[in-house]
Amino acid sequence: MTRDPESGKDGSTKNDAATKKDGVTGNVFHGPAPFQLGDRNVQINHIHQAPPQRRPLVLTGAAVTTRHELAAAIRRDWAAARRQFFEGAATAGAPSDGWLGLLSWLRELDGLTAEDLTTQIELIDHRLRDQALPADLKLLHLLGWLDPAGEAVWRGTPVTVEALSEALRIGRIRESGPEWELYRDLCEGGLLDALARFTVLSALRGTQQAWNEVWESWRRLAARIPGLPSEAREWAGSGARGLLLAALLPYPQTTVWLRAACEHVPPPATGEIEWYDWLRERDGGPDTPIGWLVRTDFTAYAAAQAEAIRRQAAADLQNQRMAAVLDHAAALRDRDWADYERRRLSPTARLEAVGRATLWLGAWGAATIPVPWVIWGWAEPDIAATVSWYLVALTLAAYAGWVPQVLRLGAAYRPPLHRVRECAEEARADRGSVRRGLIRAGGVAGAVLILGVLVHDVGVVVTTILVVPLLAVAFHFARIGALHDWADEHRERLRDYRSGRPDAGGIPQSIIQGVRSPSPGVRADAYRAFLRQFTGLGHSGQDEGRDNGRRDR
Numbered sequence: 389m390t391r392d393p394e395s396g397k398d399g400s401t402k403n404d405a406a407t408k409k410d411g412v413t414g415n416v417f418h419g420p421a422p423f424q425l426g427d428r429n430v431q432i433n434h435i436h437q438a439p440p441q442r443r444p445l446v447l448t449g450a451a452v453t454t455r456h457e458l459a460a461a462i463r464r465d466w467a468a469a470r471r472q473f474f475e476g477a478a479t480a481g482a483p484s485d486g487w488l489g490l491l492s493w494l495r496e497l498d499g500l501t502a503e504d505l506t507t508q509i510e511l512i513d514h515r516l517r518d519q520a521l522p523a524d525l526k527l528l529h530l531l532g533w534l535d536p537a538g539e540a541v542w543r544g545t546p547v548t549v550e551a552l553s554e555a556l557r558i559g560r561i562r563e564s565g566p567e568w569e570l571y572r573d574l575c576e577g578g579l580l581d582a583l584a585r586f587t588v589l590s591a592l593r594g595t596q597q598a599w600n601e602v603w604e605s606w607r608r609l610a611a612r613i614p615g616l617p618s619e620a621r622e623w624a625g626s627g628a629r630g631l632l633l634a635a636l637l638p639y640p641q642t643t644v645w646l647r648a649a650c651e652h653v654p655p656p657a658t659g660e661i662e663w664y665d666w667l668r669e670r671d672g673g674p675d676t677p678i679g680w681l682v683r684t685d686f687t688a689y690a691a692a693q694a695e696a697i698r699r700q701a702a703a704d705l706q707n708q709r710m711a712a713v714l715d716h717a718a719a720l721r722d723r724d725w726a727d728y729e730r731r732r733l734s735p736t737a738r739l740e741a742v743g744r745a746t747l748w749l750g751a752w753g754a755a756t757i758p759v760p761w762v763i764w765g766w767a768e769p770d771i772a773a774t775v776s777w778y779l780v781a782l783t784l785a786a787y788a789g790w791v792p793q794v795l796r797l798g799a800a801y802r803p804p805l806h807r808v809r810e811c812a813e814e815a816r817a818d819r820g821s822v823r824r825g826l827i828r829a830g831g832v833a834g835a836v837l838i839l840g841v842l843v844h845d846v847g848v849v850v851t852t853i854l855v856v857p858l859l860a861v862a863f864h865f866a867r868i869g870a871l872h873d874w875a876d877e878h879r880e881r882l883r884d885y886r887s888g889r890p891d892a893g894g895i896p897q898s899i900i901q902g903v904r905s906p907s908p909g910v911r912a913d914a915y916r917a918f919l920r921q922f923t924g925l926g927h928s929g930q931d932e933g934r935d936n937g938r939r940d941r
Contacts, residue, residue, distance in 0.1 A: 445493040447472060455497065459535035462527065466544035473530075474516075474523035491516075507533060525578050532585025540586040542570070547583060553634070553641040560630030571630055591638045599633050602677045606632060609670060609678065615663040620689040628681055635677035649684040656694035664690035713915055725885050732878075737799035745787070745794040748803040748874075753783030756832055763833065764840045774848055775839045778855050785859040789866030793873060800878030 444451035447461045448468045462469045472486035483491075494508065515521060515529040524543055531541065540547045551570065559571030573579050580596040583589045610616070610624040634642045658665055664686065671682040731737060760775035794801050842851040865871070902914025 443493075443496075445489060455534045456538075458493075459531055459538055462531050462534070463539065463541045463544075466524075466527065466541065470523045470527050474526050521578070525582055528579075528582040529585065532582060536585050537587045540583055540589050542573070542579070542583070545570075547589070549589070549639045550641055552637065553639060553645065556630045556634040556637070556642065557645050560627055574633065575629055595633075595636055595638075598636055602632050602636065603629055606678055606681065609667075613663050613667055617663075617689065617693060620686060623685065623689070628685060631681050631685055632677045635680035646680055646684065650680075650687070653684075653688045653691045655683070655687045656690050660694050660697070661690045709911075721885065728881070732797075732799040734798070738795050741794045741798050741801040742791060744801060744803055744805060745790060747805060749783060749787045749790065753780060756783070756836075759832055760836045760840065763836055768840070768844065771840045771843045774843050774851075775836055778839055778851075779836070781855070781859055782862050785862040786866040786871065789863035790871055792867065793869055793871075797873060797875050797878065800875045801873065802877070803872075803874040 444453045445458060446452075447458065448465045450461060452458045452461055473484075473490045474487065475484070491512065494512065497508075500508065511529060511533045516526050518526070528542060531538075545551075545566065547570070552574075555567045555570040555574065557567075559565070559567035559569070562568045577596070577600075580592050580599070584592040584595070606628065607625070610621070610628075613621075613624075616624070631646075634646060656664060664682075667682050667686060671679045673679045674683060756779045757776050760772040760779070764772040764775065839851065839855070842854060902910050902917065905911055905914070
């Protein structure tokens with residue numbers, strides 16, 4: 389109670405008597421003054437005393453006494469502040485010394501307005517005491533209360549409008565890096581509300597709730613999209629969340645890259661992708677968050693699917709074109725082969741083949757006649773004549789057995805009547821052929837010698853009886869094809885025809901690739917190669933230049 393110079397001994401003023409009836413004078417605890425108490429006015433007179441000395445809060449070795457000093461210390465060493473204030477509790481769950489020290493320090497702060505006191509109570513009771521709230525979020529709420537006009541810092545890194553925009557642009561499609569970490573923390577929830585405490589990010593107030601509402605709306609819509617590809621459906625349930633937030637941020641930096649993303653991938657034509665058209669009809673328009681999402685991420689999915697469909701259609705068209713070419717080429721080949729077979733098996737061709745066989749075997753039979761005369765003619769002319777007739781009979785038996793095979797070959801039977809000299813030169817160059825020729829000549833000479841001995845010793849009748857089985861053997865071996873059929877070219881034609889058919893996989897890979905080429909010139913060359921591959925089978929008079937595409941293989 390103060391004492392006025394004009395007061396009495398008890399320190400009351402001259403007006404005390406007038407006011408005692410209706411008022412009370414006294415010293416009361418700190419608080420607003422004056423205030424109404426019942427029907428009496430209470431006048432509070434503050435005692436002017438020096439404020440009590442408060443114990444400073446020590447963080448990272450430095451003592452802090454004001455809100456701004458503690459905020460600066462937190463920004464300098466976020467990890468140390470988190471450990472000291474919100475970690476390191478006792479095993480039994482008792483509060484840590486750092487937490488108790490922070491709580492005591494906060495309660496002793498002076499110079500707080502009524503609004504500061506209200507927000508301080510909310511901070512301590514609803515944020516800092518919340519066991520479910522992560523330590524980093526608690527520290528961010530504390531920093532936002534201590535210095536809301538300062539820089540927003542999250543886990544030691546400043547958070548700006550640009551940082552938020554980059555986190556949503558880059559972090560949502562990566563799995564590491566600072567942008568991804570910030571994006572991950574945003575998706576966990578609560579971070580936007582804490583950042584909104586800062587003046588520089590105050591426009592974020594209410595964004596978290598709007599984001600959650602739009603996300604739920606999108607999930608309900610995405611669950612109904614018909615025919616959505618699996619990759620796009622997976623993205624709709626996870627990665628799409630970040631772009632919805634980007635569309636909600638009230639900052640031009642985000643709008644810039646959203647517009648660029650919309651312009652980067654042109655949407656597929658209407659009617660090309662059914663699920664995309666369905667989604668465009670229900671996205672709410674281009675200025676809504678879901679509209680932005682559909683026109684960026686899901687336009688990219690739709691465009692990729694449309695491109696895949698176009699590529700498949702082009703491949704199908706190429707396959708159809710190849711099938712048409714193959715069918716046409718196969719038809720030409722079959723017709724060419726049928727013409728060749730008709731000429732080969734015509735009556736005239738078969739008659740000519742029999743004539744060629746007669747000349748060829750007759751020439752070889754005539755070539756063996758001198759052998760008995762060389763061996764026996766100088767001493768036993770009768771034996772030489774008899775053995776000569778045996779050789780003629782063996783030749784005729786072989787000829788009789790060989791004629792059916794010649795008739796089957798027709799025009800394909802072409803013994804080297806006009807190429808005897810060439811065959812001789814080829815045989816001379818081939819040592820194996822020369823050896824086989826000498827063995828055959830020796831066999832003929834041995835047979836002539838044995839037959840002559842039999843005629844001399846046992847007589848013609850017995851020898852003739854013994855020769856009959858030899859005639860049967862010559863007939864049999866000729867019939868089963870033991871003789872050289874001189875139809876190598878025909879077999880090559882037949883092999884080319886069978887192996888070159890499309891259903892047999894005989895098409896050269898170079899030709900197949902050429903048919904699929906987008907260049908008209910390359911396709912034309914490939915088509916001509918197909919024709920070369922499948923034609924030329926029946927031109928018997930012009931076979932020297934025929935390759936049937938074998939050089940392309």
